[in-house]
Amino acid sequence: MRCLPIILTFLFLGCSNLAPQTHNFDHSRNEGYVAFVVNETEYNTPEPTPRLDPDPEKCACKGTGIITHGDGHTTHCPYHYKDDEEDNDTPR
């Protein structure tokens, strides 16, 4: 309890000394730093889609007949898609 007045005094003095501060920083250096961080950070990059191949093991579809592309679209593999019914198109 004896320390309390001292702590309060320092707290008061500390608070009263908090003058508004202007933070100056080098914008171009900051920009470069941000770019550096962006370039160096490793993200979970999906593996690029391998090429089509008549060999199901080497083909992008892995023999399933369906290829999923980087943006989520799926297409039929021209080598391994079995059912060639192409009639699900809607006339427009």
Added chain:
Amino acid sequence: MADLSHLGGWVNDPRGVERSMRPLSSPVFGDAWGPIKDSGKNKVCLLYDYILQAAGSFPIRLQTVGDCVSQGAAYAVDAAKCVDIVVNKEQEEWIAETATEDIYAGSRVVIGGGSLRGDGAYGVWAARYCNEYGAIPRGKYGNVDLSKYSGSKARNWGKPSGGVPKSLLEISKQHPIFTVSRVDSYEQARDLLANGYAITVASDQGFSSQRDSEGFARPRGEWAHQMCLLGVDDQYKRPGVLCMNSWGIWNAGPKRNNQPDGSFWIDADEVEKRMLSQGDCWAFSGYDGFKPRKLDTRII
């Protein structure tokens, strides 16, 4: 903000497109068509061949995230710069294929204001970005390395809190596409392509992965996707346009006119009815390219 990630790469929002095209100087090509109307009739013009001539090899793009809008736009910029070099004999040089990460982020954040969550963009956003802020070839720009495609970098820069590094914008602004205009019919597309202007095509129309005996792909399924038209053949018994995709070598079948891997021909009536009619397909005019530099190679 709506979560549109399920829509893939292109966001189908006709009202949003209409709003976004207002600031353009020539928003609709139909109004400026007169001087070149019918100039592409019975003509063949293969812009991909100019890319091959200028670059030495045709760049086959392979997107790994839903950034198709930037991939299609980058092909249109590639074509514009190669037409300048090969046909117009302008004092410019091919450096590398056009980078996509900055176009994707610029479309979503600089033009679109960070209004979309998930992957994707409007076609008009990419067209406007290339027009207002330019496009640059792959390479290193100070601390920013765009020499190799990175889908994750595109996705991160394209977040609402992301954007294009300012240092890159300053460089990019020096290399704009002069004009972008919306294309609404096959005849417009034919005349534009025949005059060396590539066209980005955004629609929800999908196509078969099997080309037929004449190199055409049949409309099939739905893709929320942007690609690029890089050729026209109005002379052939079956008039059509060459569409370049950005999924690597994803299709197979016979080819015509030495078309690139990953591409396919679309019948004239199909491209108009199923793609151009959706109102987010854009012609890219000339490009303020890179002037050849004489390097001082003396060893001091």
